[in-house]
Amino acid sequence: MTWLLALVVLAVISWLAFPHVAKVLIRARLKGYWRDANTVDPSAPERLSSPRTVAVVGAGLAGLTAAVTLARKGFTVTVIESNTYLGGKLGSWPVELAPGRTVWASHGFHAFFPNYVNLNRFLDSLGLRRSFTSIGEYVIVGEHDEVRFDDLDNTPALNLLSLAKAGVFPLSDAFKAPGRDLYGLFLEYRHDQTVADFDHVSFAQFDALARTPPKLKLAFNTFARAFFADEDKLSMGELLKSFHFYYLGQDGGLVYDYPTQDYESAFLAPIRAELARHGATIRLSTRVQSLSKTSDGFVLDGERFDQVVMAADVVGARAILGQAQGLPAELTRRFDRLRPGQRYAVLRLWCDKDVRADIPPFVITDRIDVLDAVTAFHRYEVETRADLANHPGFVLELHCYAVPEKLNEREVRDALVAELQVLFPETKGLTISHEVFQLKRDFTAFHVGMYAERPTVETGVPGLVCAGDWVKLPFPAMLMECAAASGLWAANALCREVGVREEPVRSVTLEGALVGTPTPPGRAKLLAMLGKPT
Numbered sequence: 001m002t003w004l005l006a007l008v009v010l011a012v013i014s015w016l017a018f019p020h021v022a023k024v025l026i027r028a029r030l031k032g033y034w035r036d037a038n039t040v041d042p043s044a045p046e047r048l049s050s051p052r053t054v055a056v057v058g059a060g061l062a063g064l065t066a067a068v069t070l071a072r073k074g075f076t077v078t079v080i081e082s083n084t085y086l087g088g089k090l091g092s093w094p095v096e097l098a099p100g101r102t103v104w105a106s107h108g109f110h111a112f113f114p115n116y117v118n119l120n121r122f123l124d125s126l127g128l129r130r131s132f133t134s135i136g137e138y139v140i141v142g143e144h145d146e147v148r149f150d151d152l153d154n155t156p157a158l159n160l161l162s163l164a165k166a167g168v169f170p171l172s173d174a175f176k177a178p179g180r181d182l183y184g185l186f187l188e189y190r191h192d193q194t195v196a197d198f199d200h201v202s203f204a205q206f207d208a209l210a211r212t213p214p215k216l217k218l219a220f221n222t223f224a225r226a227f228f229a230d231e232d233k234l235s236m237g238e239l240l241k242s243f244h245f246y247y248l249g250q251d252g253g254l255v256y257d258y259p260t261q262d263y264e265s266a267f268l269a270p271i272r273a274e275l276a277r278h279g280a281t282i283r284l285s286t287r288v289q290s291l292s293k294t295s296d297g298f299v300l301d302g303e304r305f306d307q308v309v310m311a312a313d314v315v316g317a318r319a320i321l322g323q324a325q326g327l328p329a330e331l332t333r334r335f336d337r338l339r340p341g342q343r344y345a346v347l348r349l350w351c352d353k354d355v356r357a358d359i360p361p362f363v364i365t366d367r368i369d370v371l372d373a374v375t376a377f378h379r380y381e382v383e384t385r386a387d388l389a390n391h392p393g394f395v396l397e398l399h400c401y402a403v404p405e406k407l408n409e410r411e412v413r414d415a416l417v418a419e420l421q422v423l424f425p426e427t428k429g430l431t432i433s434h435e436v437f438q439l440k441r442d443f444t445a446f447h448v449g450m451y452a453e454r455p456t457v458e459t460g461v462p463g464l465v466c467a468g469d470w471v472k473l474p475f476p477a478m479l480m481e482c483a484a485a486s487g488l489w490a491a492n493a494l495c496r497e498v499g500v501r502e503e504p505v506r507s508v509t510l511e512g513a514l515v516g517t518p519t520p521p522g523r524a525k526l527l528a529m530l531g532k533p534t
């Protein structure tokens with residue numbers, strides 16, 4: 001009997017016989033799941049005593065978290081944003097569908113997971129999660145099949161066993177090569193060593209080696225696509241980090257919350273008011289073009305600031321810092337190598353057919369070519385429901401998180417509508433009265449080989465820090481939580497420079513439940529097949 005078999009048998013028995021004891025032991029093994037990522041000095045002053053000007057470039061979640069945190073501490077904050085609206089990928093803007101009929105459009109539905117501890121704390125500080133509701137269950141809809149992740153145990157490791165119990169994979173696979181030798185890696189996450197070790201491997205390469213059972217593969221594929229990359233591009237290191245962060249490092253579970261209001265009402269208006277209350281200036285429709293370092297600060301397009309938070313997306317950060325004057329050459333080179341990932345598409349339709357009623361308002365789909373998720377806005381969003389009261393119909397939003405390069409804009413749009421009708425036959429022959437279509441390439445690439453080069457919050461240049469979902473943090477966090485946590489981390493770094501008290505930052509435990517256990521004998525041979533970076 002191998003050590004793995006012994007562990008699994010022990011876990012199954014203890015889970016079945018003494019579930020509470022198993023949970024307590026796992027929680028203890030993972031050090032209570034959460035840790036303080038920084039040390040706050042309670043004797044440091046809460047507010048700045050002498051004026052300090054800070055430019056926050058980019059008003060996405062990262063920039064807004066940094067801006068609000070710094071403005072509350074007395075910094076003189078100027079937020080500079082190229083869009084006509086705040087929020088970046090969480091932004092929201094008015095669209096006139098017909099004379100006298102204006103609705104709010106956005107980049108699409110967002111899931112707020114319980115493990116987004118820093119983001120949740122930020123939103124709670126503004127009372128913004130009161131209008132959130134729970135999705136209820138996590139569902140993946142395929143052409144012939146559907147997977148529902150309800151009644152899963154949330155405890156790490158036990159949640160894997162409950163996936164087996166739900167029929168997502170046969171438990172016997174845990175005892176057979178190659179799964180036996182490879183899947184333990186998911187529970188052996190070690191920040192950031194694991195990401196570095198597996199950054200040269202794509203998820204597709206790993207998956208081919210592990211011969212993942214079909215339903216588990218479906219779950220992995222859709223999870224992987226949530227990082228806006230196809231399987232052959234997505235770094236296995238980033239995926240292992242994501243699994244640790246979302247599933248195997250804490251017990252929040254897969255069921256998430258979402259706002260029942262449009263993003264403008266749900267977040268952006270209250271954040272704008274908070275910034276105004278603390279004297280911050282917001283400049284919209286202003287694209288920062290240049291940055292130079294001077295002896296005592298920075299000049300952005302001719303205007304001087306003491307400190308800068310670079311919270312633009314990868315495209316913007318590269319354009320500004322890749323060409324910046326007066327910074328170390330290695331730093332500008334690193335920014336110049338930043339790249340966005342594949343294109344993504346969001347298509348919002350006002351139409352005369354609905355998807356079936358037995359699914360939650362947001363479902364992930366097992367794409368045929370393009371369709372990765374469907375949202376039924378008319379089921380929950382207050383503003384959409386008010387509009388539809390006067391204009392009967394339905395509002396569906398279709399997402400593609402990694403658009404195939406071969407498709408042009410029209411083909412992507414048409415493929416989304418066609419796939420909707422295949423995966424949800426009840427929408428066949430739908431009539432579309434209005435639509436808003438976005439096809440963009442400004443998302444962070446979590447592609448093979450990019451991790452080592454990813455910039456960190458601290459640039460090594462006093463006064464210049466970075467924030468965004470593309471920034472490498474000293475703990476695991478992804479997407480919106482990475483944006484918010486890096487915004488806080490950036491604000492803290494600037495506070496430290498002037499002796500102002502930091503805000504607490506929390507992070508999931510840095511190591512998985514099986515770190516330190518013996519390596520299965522077959523693993524080294526299998527991993528050798530994946531090669532090493534040159």
Ligand SMILES: Cc1cc2nc3c(=O)[nH]c(=O)nc-3n(C[C@H](O)[C@H](O)[C@H](O)COP(=O)(O)OP(=O)(O)OC[C@H]3O[C@@H](n4cnc5c(N)ncnc54)[C@H](O)[C@@H]3O)c2cc1C
Binds near residue numbers: 313
């Ligand atoms: C369709 C879709 C669905 C998503 N779903 C989820 C989800 O369910 N859960 C989740 O956690 N995450 C999700 N995400 C990801 C999430 O939206 C992002 O991770 C997060 O919002 C990124 O925030 P950010 O501040 O890092 O970047 P951004 O939101 O991109 O903000 C950067 C800002 O910088 C501005 N900018 C760029 N260049 C300049 C310049 N030169 N001058 C001034 N301003 C500039 C941009 O206009 C933008 O406003 C989703 C994203 C999309 C697109």
